[in-house]
Amino acid sequence: MAARHLVIGAGTAGLNCIRTIREEDGGASEIVLVAAERPYSRMVLPYYLDRSIAESHVFTATAATLAAWKVKTHIGRKAASLNPQANALTLDDGTTLEYDDCLIATGSRAVKAPVPGADSPGVHSFWTLEQARAVIAGIAPGSHVVMVGAGFIAFTILNSILSLGARLTIVEIAPRILPRMVDDKGAALVDAWLKKHGVKILTGVTLVKIDDARGKKRLRLKKGGDLLADLVVMATGIKPNLEWLQGSGIRINHGILVDDHLRSSVPNLYAAGDVAEGKDGVTGAPVVHAIEPTAMEHGRVVGANMAGRDVAYRGSLNMNIVEVCGLDVASFGAWDRPEAEAFTALRSDRSAYRKLCWTGDRLTGAVIIGRAADVWTTNDVGMLKGLVQTGGRLGAWKEHLRRNPFDVKPAFIASRTTARLLPDTTLGRPSRAPEFPTTVTR
Amino acid sequence: MKVLKIVPEKCTGCLRCELACSYMQTGAFQPAKSVIRVSPYEGHTSYAPYTCTQCAEGWCMTACPVGAITITPAGAKDVVDDRCVGCKLCTIACPYGTIFYDHDTRKAFKCDLCGGAPACAEACPTAAIVYEETTTADWLADFAVERSARLLASGAR
Numbered sequence: 001m002a003a004r005h006l007v008i009g010a011g012t013a014g015l016n017c018i019r020t021i022r023e024e025d026g027g028a029s030e031i032v033l034v035a036a037e038r039p040y041s042r043m044v045l046p047y048y049l050d051r052s053i054a055e056s057h058v059f060t061a062t063a064a065t066l067a068a069w070k071v072k073t074h075i076g077r078k079a080a081s082l083n084p085q086a087n088a089l090t091l092d093d094g095t096t097l098e099y100d101d102c103l104i105a106t107g108s109r110a111v112k113a114p115v116p117g118a119d120s121p122g123v124h125s126f127w128t129l130e131q132a133r134a135v136i137a138g139i140a141p142g143s144h145v146v147m148v149g150a151g152f153i154a155f156t157i158l159n160s161i162l163s164l165g166a167r168l169t170i171v172e173i174a175p176r177i178l179p180r181m182v183d184d185k186g187a188a189l190v191d192a193w194l195k196k197h198g199v200k201i202l203t204g205v206t207l208v209k210i211d212d213a214r215g216k217k218r219l220r221l222k223k224g225g226d227l228l229a230d231l232v233v234m235a236t237g238i239k240p241n242l243e244w245l246q247g248s249g250i251r252i253n254h255g256i257l258v259d260d261h262l263r264s265s266v267p268n269l270y271a272a273g274d275v276a277e278g279k280d281g282v283t284g285a286p287v288v289h290a291i292e293p294t295a296m297e298h299g300r301v302v303g304a305n306m307a308g309r310d311v312a313y314r315g316s317l318n319m320n321i322v323e324v325c326g327l328d329v330a331s332f333g334a335w336d337r338p339e340a341e342a343f344t345a346l347r348s349d350r351s352a353y354r355k356l357c358w359t360g361d362r363l364t365g366a367v368i369i370g371r372a373a374d375v376w377t378t379n380d381v382g383m384l385k386g387l388v389q390t391g392g393r394l395g396a397w398k399e400h401l402r403r404n405p406f407d408v409k410p411a412f413i414a415s416r417t418t419a420r421l422l423p424d425t426t427l428g429r430p431s432r433a434p435e436f437p438t439t440v441t442r
Numbered sequence: 443m444k445v446l447k448i449v450p451e452k453c454t455g456c457l458r459c460e461l462a463c464s465y466m467q468t469g470a471f472q473p474a475k476s477v478i479r480v481s482p483y484e485g486h487t488s489y490a491p492y493t494c495t496q497c498a499e500g501w502c503m504t505a506c507p508v509g510a511i512t513i514t515p516a517g518a519k520d521v522v523d524d525r526c527v528g529c530k531l532c533t534i535a536c537p538y539g540t541i542f543y544d545h546d547t548r549k550a551f552k553c554d555l556c557g558g559a560p561a562c563a564e565a566c567p568t569a570a571i572v573y574e575e576t577t578t579a580d581w582l583a584d585f586a587v588e589r590s591a592r593l594l595a596s597g598a599r
């Protein structure tokens with residue numbers, strides 16, 4: 001009997017898993033998909049917000065695609081409880097589904113700061129398509145938008161809000177912006193850049209409550225100084241969707257603990273993406289990255305393993321990039337270990353900043369900030385990723401990079417990084433192009 | 443598959459490949475938009491062109507959240523402009539640094555092997571870039587190791 005695969009969640013990890021199963025088995029197995037929402041990519045919602053793409057562009061699979069992939073779907077339904085002993089999942093409408101193996105890929109959700117008024121109308125999260133629609137409906141040219149939180153997700157929608165002609169104020173409780181993406185020096189540069197571009201940033205302020213005043217939202221701040229907003233976006237953090245697994249007996253720390261095959265403590269249950277706590281390829285430690293590339297790779301590795309391959313995962317690389325008002329901000333790997341040796345360089349005239357972090361003569365993390373118009377005149381960003389990913393010993397090139405942190409290319413090439421990278425594939429075979437439905441019949 | 447084989451010893455640094463590439467890719471001669479890039483070695487006494495290897499993993503392609511990177515009949519990973527939203531994820535995913543972001547079009551761009559007739563190889567007068575049936579390799583490392591020995595020694599102090 002063909003295997004019965006159950007995939008819970010139709011985000012990045014779930015869809016990559018399904019596509020990979022079909023790449024491997026051409027349609028031989030049974031796949032059942034349970035997902036609270038239609039398949040779409042959250043991370044392109046900022047481009048829907050600024051109207052540079054139509055809503056239809058965010059979807060990663062249509063009903064027709066799923067049918068071509070021979071996937072049975074329960075879309076709009078939520079997983080409610082899992083019984084690993086019986087290999088059975090119960091949905092929120094009481095339906096029970098049995099499986100031979102199962103992927104848990106329910107992602108995360110946005111969490112609002114716990115202040116009175118956070119759930120009142122006009123105070124939004126920006127994480128799901130539905131939430132994006134509400135924010136779009138609420139912003140007009142000239143609106144004053146207050147964003148609570150100055151983390152990565154807040155920054156991914158910053159350009160979009162400004163391009164809609166809104167005024168933007170950012171309120172952050174921490175003493176600085178982008179705490180988990182760049183170091184203090186980098187944050188100071190970005191802060192100055194944004195202020196120069198008309199964004200108001202208030203750091204180190206505590207929001208006490210939100211109420212209504214004169215038809216607007218009023219944000220009361222601890223040190224005084226109320227803010228009046230037409231719309232409030234709370235980008236105050238995310239939380240993995242794991243509550244429904246209570247009582248299942250699966251080992252959970254920050255996320256579901258998985259081995260190098262992305263298996264949980266129950267061997268026929270896999271976890272991937274924002275809900276999975278898997279190996280970080282740089283530090284070797286278990287971690288929840290909650291980023292797109294990790295969800296994608298997790299999903300592909302699970303798909304291959306579900307299809308009967310034996311694929312061990314090298315571990316994921318923490319990486320982010322965001323552009324704000326023409327300034328690119330990127331970081332890779334372990335850029336924030338205080339004990340690590342680090343070279344930094346600032347070119348204030350060009351608003352460019354570099355931080356290179358080392359373990360011995362291996363590059364293990366990097367921060368790159370520069371004007372978007374400048375950054376892509378070099379190949380540095382990708383090459384730094386390659387150096388961190390391969391973790392090769394750089395020998396005398398380390399000294400070269402200490403003196404010339406902006407001269408990455410000769411170090412990359414002469415340290416034979418290309419030769420190290422060429423044989424590296426995630427699934428032990430060349431990747432296929434994503435337009436898969438046409439090749440599914442075999 | 444035919445690949446771009448680079449023979450750095452033959453490169454004179456004339457930059458015709460960059461001109462030809464940018465003209466083919468954008469319709470204008472603007473080396474800043476070339477996806478093959480020539481770097482100097484040994485204080486501009488030697489040069490080497492560098493571009494996408496069309497690697498087996500296709501990190502750029504697998505990273506794209508909207509499937510905007512595909513494989514052409516020539517075997518090149520290529521950005522489908524209508525699909526690309528300009529999120530730059532591919533540019534940090536490619537560990538070779540060979541996919542770029544165009545600030546003017548707000549799209550990613552990379553080597554697409556010009557549909558199977560690469561303009562750079564045609565433009566190169568010394569055959570430092572040849573398009574041939576072979577396995578792709580690390581074409582530049584030996585050359586770079588040799589040409590950078592002095593640079594490294596001078597810095598060692």
Ligand SMILES: Cc1cc2nc3c(=O)[nH]c(=O)nc-3n(C[C@H](O)[C@H](O)[C@H](O)COP(=O)(O)OP(=O)(O)OC[C@H]3O[C@@H](n4cnc5c(N)ncnc54)[C@H](O)[C@@H]3O)c2cc1C
Pocket residue numbers: 008009010011012013014034035036037038039041042043044045046077078079080105106107108126127128153156157241244272273274275290291292293295319320321529531
């Ligand atoms: C605005 C925004 C911008 C972002 N930008 C970036 C970026 O630039 N770079 C980056 O790396 N990452 C970015 N991210 C994060 C990235 O989108 C996530 O890390 C990624 O989507 C995680 O994939 P996933 O498959 O784990 O979860 P998701 O894509 O969140 O998918 C989860 C799926 O599970 C479903 N689900 C949830 N609960 C249940 C349940 N109980 N039963 C059934 N189904 C359920 C959901 O409906 C959904 O289909 C961004 C996110 C947002 C919101």
Ligand code: SF4
Pocket residue numbers: 494495496497498499500501502503519535536537538539540541552
């Ligand atoms: S751009 Fe980079 S990741 Fe994409 S095919 Fe070329 S070398 Fe591979």
Ligand code: SF4
Pocket residue numbers: 505506507508509510511521525526527528529530531532533549550
């Ligand atoms: S920039 Fe374009 S091609 Fe690159 S990952 Fe984003 S959408 Fe895909």
